[in-house]
Amino acid sequence: MRKFFSLLLAAAVCLGPAAFAQSPLPTASAADRALAREIFKQLIEINTTDTSLGNVTTGAAAMQKRFLDAGFASEDVKLLGPDARKQNLVVRLRAAGTPTAKPVLFLCHMDVVQALRSDWSTDPFQFVEKDGYYYGRGTQDMKESDAALVATFLRLHQEGYKPSRDLILALTADEEGGKFNGARWLLEQHRELVDAAYVINPDSGGVELDHGRAVVADVEATEKVYSDYQITAVNPGGHSSRPRADNAIYELTTALNKLAAYTFPFELNEVTRTYFKNLAAQEKGQTGDDTRAILATPPDKAAAARLSAEPSFNSNFRTTCVATRLAAGHANNALAQTAQANVNCRIFPGHSPEEIRHQLIEILGNSKLTVKYVSDAGEVADIAPERKAIAPPAPIKEVFEPLTRITQAIWPGTPVTPVMENGASDSIYFALAGIPCYGYSAIALERDDDRAHGQDERLPVESYWKSLDFFYSFAKEVGKSRK
Numbered sequence: 001m002r003k004f005f006s007l008l009l010a011a012a013v014c015l016g017p018a019a020f021a022q023s024p025l026p027t028a029s030a031a032d033r034a035l036a037r038e039i040f041k042q043l044i045e046i047n048t049t050d051t052s053l054g055n056v057t058t059g060a061a062a063m064q065k066r067f068l069d070a071g072f073a074s075e076d077v078k079l080l081g082p083d084a085r086k087q088n089l090v091v092r093l094r095a096a097g098t099p100t101a102k103p104v105l106f107l108c109h110m111d112v113v114q115a116l117r118s119d120w121s122t123d124p125f126q127f128v129e130k131d132g133y134y135y136g137r138g139t140q141d142m143k144e145s146d147a148a149l150v151a152t153f154l155r156l157h158q159e160g161y162k163p164s165r166d167l168i169l170a171l172t173a174d175e176e177g178g179k180f181n182g183a184r185w186l187l188e189q190h191r192e193l194v195d196a197a198y199v200i201n202p203d204s205g206g207v208e209l210d211h212g213r214a215v216v217a218d219v220e221a222t223e224k225v226y227s228d229y230q231i232t233a234v235n236p237g238g239h240s241s242r243p244r245a246d247n248a249i250y251e252l253t254t255a256l257n258k259l260a261a262y263t264f265p266f267e268l269n270e271v272t273r274t275y276f277k278n279l280a281a282q283e284k285g286q287t288g289d290d291t292r293a294i295l296a297t298p299p300d301k302a303a304a305a306r307l308s309a310e311p312s313f314n315s316n317f318r319t320t321c322v323a324t325r326l327a328a329g330h331a332n333n334a335l336a337q338t339a340q341a342n343v344n345c346r347i348f349p350g351h352s353p354e355e356i357r358h359q360l361i362e363i364l365g366n367s368k369l370t371v372k373y374v375s376d377a378g379e380v381a382d383i384a385p386e387r388k389a390i391a392p393p394a395p396i397k398e399v400f401e402p403l404t405r406i407t408q409a410i411w412p413g414t415p416v417t418p419v420m421e422n423g424a425s426d427s428i429y430f431a432l433a434g435i436p437c438y439g440y441s442a443i444a445l446e447r448d449d450d451r452a453h454g455q456d457e458r459l460p461v462e463s464y465w466k467s468l469d470f471f472y473s474f475a476k477e478v479g480k481s482r483k
């Protein structure tokens with residue numbers, strides 16, 4: 001996933017009033033940049049799609065070789081996974097002596113979405129530099145961050161830098177799709193390799209540019225849980241010349257209309273509260289008044305309803321469930337024996353898929369319908385998972401202080417705000433395991449140039465250099481000792 005601009009942000013918002021004092025950041029040397037570019041090129045030109053031509057292991061193994069050649073110990077560079085083509089790489093930059101805190105994990109997916117040569121102006125699996133941009137599949141999502149972090153870890157190691165706690169880099173398979181999600185597999189099978197105080201996931205968040213001017217830096221601090229449900233109505237059917245009183249299609253559509261009319265309850269958590277508080281400080285007029293009114297105790301319901309007319313606000317306020325697919329009947333002249341719909345829910349942190357399944361049964365209001373859970377792999381089950389994402393507490397200072405300071409040293413005056421992502425990334429597996437995740441790419445993109453998953457995906461060369469500088473300083477900051 002890369003959902004860059006997650007929310008409607010008409011006005012820039014700030015995390016806290018004070019701008020941090022700025023000191024010049026160390027910048028990558030010409031040699032550092034050359035190596036980082038070479039790694040980026042190598043990764044773009046290795047096809048890691050979930051297709052017969054793609055192979056994540058080839059990319060992971062190429063990075064493994066770089067770390068081993070640079071002198072990393074082999075036990076700190078692990079290549080592992082449940083499938084020969086879907087291996088993950090976990091690299092550990094060890095603390096000097098006894099670590100002073102739990103590790104920090106940088107989580108990056110290595111797979112990319114399929115791209116066809118016929119759709120593109122250039123070969124999507126060739127790294128092309130043109131007019132100040134790098135072109136290729138994965139230049140925005142997210143081989144630029146894979147490469148920047150590989151280059152950063154190599155540079156830190158080469159300089160002899162020793163953090164006070166372990167820094168881990170995981171390059172994983174099947175975030176975009178496929179059966180072997182590496183983030184989940186590592187957590188379930190080798191938690192000791194990826195266990196961390198918190199996760200930095202560059203698959204979301206970043207700096208929004210408006211005609212070259214940095215407007216705001218978004219940090220994903222929590223995300224909703226993705227969940228599909230299969231709703232089924234069945235009927236004995238029969239000849240359509242003799243309609244019966246009961247009918248699978250009508251029963252299903254009647255129930256779906258009840259869902260369409262239903263609104264899940266309004267909710268705020270620490271992340272969205274901070275976000276809307278920041279927004280309230282900037283917005284004027286009715287939107288400003290309404291934003292302040294929803295922050296009151298109790299929240300103003302009329303204000304929440306007015307703001308909910310904007311879909312991105314609505315999604316940030318509550319669980320949403322919407323019918324996304326429909327299938328029924330087997331012949332034009334027969335009564336349908338089965339009518340089925342897929343309902344896709346994005347669950348507000350704090351609720352489980354099973355809790356929402358029960359709520360759907362109640363909303364649909366017809367005990368003849370079955371409501372089943374559909375897993376990411378497409379398996380249908382009577383019961384949904386009970387696990388729930390826990391919204392993290394207000395954004396932690398240990399992450400946000402250096403993140404804000406370094407961001408503002410690179411993009412002066414740019415406010416930083418935490419957001420709740422309405423979509424989903426690999427962060428969710430770590431959030432479900434109780435490990436806070438922060439999504440930040442340090443990539444600056446024009447608001448209208450989001451090409452992730454699209455054709456002619458590209459990244460400004462300048463953005464790549466800036467992300468290198470960000471991660472180098474940021475890794476050193478989070479690697480410092482903690483009391």
Ligand SMILES: [Zn+2]
Pocket residue numbers: 001002109141142175203
């Ligand atoms: Zn992604």
